[in-house]
Amino acid sequence: MNFIFISPNFPKSYYLFCDALKNNGVRTLGIGEDSLQQLNPLCKESLDDYYQVQSLEDYNQVFKAVAYFSFKYGKIDWIESNNEYWLTQDAKLRTDFNIQSGVQYKDIGPYKYKSQMKQFYQEAGVVTARYHLVSTIDQARLFIETVGYPVIVKPDSGVGASTTYKLSNEKELVRFYKNLPTRQFIMEEFIDGEIISYDGICDQDSNIIYETAHQFPTSIMDIVNEKKEIFYYSYKKIPTDLQEIGRKVIHAFNVRSRFFHCEYFRLLHDKEGIGKKGDLVALEVNMRPPGGYTPDMMNFASDISVYQIWANMICFNEGRFDVDHRPYVCVYYGRRDGLKHKLSHAEILKKYANQMCMCERMPLILAEAMGNQMYTARFDNTKQALSFINQLQQ
Numbered sequence: 001m002n003f004i005f006i007s008p009n010f011p012k013s014y015y016l017f018c019d020a021l022k023n024n025g026v027r028t029l030g031i032g033e034d035s036l037q038q039l040n041p042l043c044k045e046s047l048d049d050y051y052q053v054q055s056l057e058d059y060n061q062v063f064k065a066v067a068y069f070s071f072k073y074g075k076i077d078w079i080e081s082n083n084e085y086w087l088t089q090d091a092k093l094r095t096d097f098n099i100q101s102g103v104q105y106k107d108i109g110p111y112k113y114k115s116q117m118k119q120f121y122q123e124a125g126v127v128t129a130r131y132h133l134v135s136t137i138d139q140a141r142l143f144i145e146t147v148g149y150p151v152i153v154k155p156d157s158g159v160g161a162s163t164t165y166k167l168s169n170e171k172e173l174v175r176f177y178k179n180l181p182t183r184q185f186i187m188e189e190f191i192d193g194e195i196i197s198y199d200g201i202c203d204q205d206s207n208i209i210y211e212t213a214h215q216f217p218t219s220i221m222d223i224v225n226e227k228k229e230i231f232y233y234s235y236k237k238i239p240t241d242l243q244e245i246g247r248k249v250i251h252a253f254n255v256r257s258r259f260f261h262c263e264y265f266r267l268l269h270d271k272e273g274i275g276k277k278g279d280l281v282a283l284e285v286n287m288r289p290p291g292g293y294t295p296d297m298m299n300f301a302s303d304i305s306v307y308q309i310w311a312n313m314i315c316f317n318e319g320r321f322d323v324d325h326r327p328y329v330c331v332y333y334g335r336r337d338g339l340k341h342k343l344s345h346a347e348i349l350k351k352y353a354n355q356m357c358m359c360e361r362m363p364l365i366l367a368e369a370m371g372n373q374m375y376t377a378r379f380d381n382t383k384q385a386l387s388f389i390n391q392l393q394q
Contacts, residue, residue: 001026001027001077001315002027003021003077003078004066004069004080005017005021005047005081006031006032006079006080006083006086007081007086008028008030008032008046008047009038009043010032011366013295013296016305017082017310017311018030018046018047019042019046020305020311021311022046024312024314024316025315026311028048029049030047030049031050032050032052033052036052049072049073056086062093066093066097070097079093082259082289084286087112087287088105088108088112091104091107092105101257102257102258103287111253111287114131114154114157115131115133115156117285120249120252120285121252124245124252126249126282127275127279127280127281127282128283129152129189129274129281129283130188131186131187133156133185133186133187134153134184140173141173143187149169149190151188151189152164152189152190153165153176153185153188155184155185156183157183164224164225165225166190191281191283192267192268192269193265193267194215194217194266195263195283196214196215196264196266197213197214197262197264197290198211198246198262198264199211199259199262200250200259200260201306202255202256202257202258202260203256203313203317204257204317206250206254206255206256208247209309209313209318210306211243211246212238212301212302213242213246214234214294214297215232215234217231223369224368229334229335229336229339229393230370231331231332231333231389233332233382234330236382241280242280249262249285250262255287257313257314258287259310260285261285261286261288261291261294263284264281264282265280265281266279267280289306291366292366292370293374293376294332295307296357296358297331297376298330300358300378301327301328301329301330301378302322302326302327303327304321304325329382329385331375331376331377331389333375333388334362334370334371334372334373334374335372335373335375336371336372341394342394343391345373348375352375356376357378358376359373359375361373361374
C-alpha cells in the first residue's frame with residue numbers, strides 16, 4: 001500500500017500516524033515544507049520517502065509531489081493529512097488522482113461549512129442553533145429580532161476561534177458590519193452551555209471502532225478573545241445521551257475511514273425553541289483528530305495508541321485494542337505567560353510527578369488557543385482531575 005501523508009512534521013506528534021502505518025507494512029510517503037534535514041529524526045524514520053515543497057498552500061506544487069510519488073511507486077492508495085486546514089486540498093488531490101479511499105472534492109462541503117452541517121444534524125434528529133448567513137446588516141437585524149442578543153459570528157468555513165466574535169448589542173453589530181470580512185461568515189444565536197466533545201475513529205463501513213469524550217468548561221472562543229487559560233479533561237465513561245446522539249450524527253454524515261471530533265453544548269439553562277437545561281445541542285463537526293495534544297490524552301487515558309488504532313483501521317478495518325480499558329481521567333492545562341501563579345512550574349512538576357504525562361512549551365501558532373506552557377496529567381477519577389485544575393488556576 002502506498003500512503004501519502006501531508007505535513008507529517010506538523011503538528012509535532014503527527015509523524016506517529018506514519019510510524020503506525022509503517023508498523024503495518026505500509027509504504028509511507030510524506031509531503032511537507034521542511035527540508036529532509038529539518039525533520040525531527042523520528043519523523044524522518046517514520047517515512048519511506050519525502051518530498052519537500054516550498055509551500056503547501058500552492059496546490060500545483062503539492063500536485064507535482066503526488067505525481068512524482070505516483071510515477072516512482074505506482075498507484076497511490078491513500079492521501080490524508082488528518083488536519084482541518086488541509087481537508088479541502090486532500091479531497092481535491094484524491095479526486096484529481098482518482099483515489100477513492102477518502103472524501104472526494106464534491107463531497108467536502110458538509111465537513112467544512114458550518115451552514116451545510118445543519119442539514120445532517122437535522123437528519124440525525126439533533127437540535128442546532130438557528131443561523132443566518134451574513135449578508136446585510138438589515139438582514140442581520142431581522143434575524144436578531146427572532147433570536148435576540150447576543151449572537152455569534154464566525155467564518156462559515158474556518159479553523160480555530162481567532163475570528164469568532166460575540167455581538168451583544170446594536171453598537172457591536174454596526175462595528176462588525178463596518179469591517180465586514182470578505183469571506184462568508186455565519187451568524188448563530190448564542191447558546192449558553194458547556195462544550196462537550198465526542199471523539200473517535202470510524203472504519204470503512206461507518207462503524208465506530210473507537211470513541212471517547214472530553215469536557216471543555218471554558219469555550220475556545222472565550223479563551224482566545226478574553227485571554228483565559230485553557231483546561232479540559234476526558235471522561236472515563238461517555239455520557240449515555242452524548243454517545244447516542246454522537247453515533248447518530250456520525251452515521252448521518254456517513255463518515256468513513258476517518259477520525260472525528262464533534263462538539264456539543266450542554267445547556268446551562270432552559271432555552272425557548274432549543275431545549276431544557278442539560279439537553280445537548282449540536283455545535284459543529286470536525287472530520288479529523290481533535291486539536292493540540294488531545295490524541296495523546298486519549299492514549300494516556302486508556303494506555304493505548306490511537307495512532308496505531310487509526311493505522312489498523314486503514315489496513316485491517318478494525319482497531320485491535322481493548323475497548324473496555326479506560327482507567328484514567330486525563331487533563332490538559334495550558335498556562336499563559338505573564339500571569340502570576342501560586343504554584344511555580346517547578347512546584348507543579350514536583351507535586352504531580354507521578355501523574356504528569358507531558359509537559360511542553362507550545363509553539364506560538366498554537367499558543368493563542370492552547371496556552372504557552374502545557375501540562376497533561378492523568379488521575380484515577382474526576383475529583384482528582386478537578387483538584388489538579390484548581391491548583392494550577394490559583
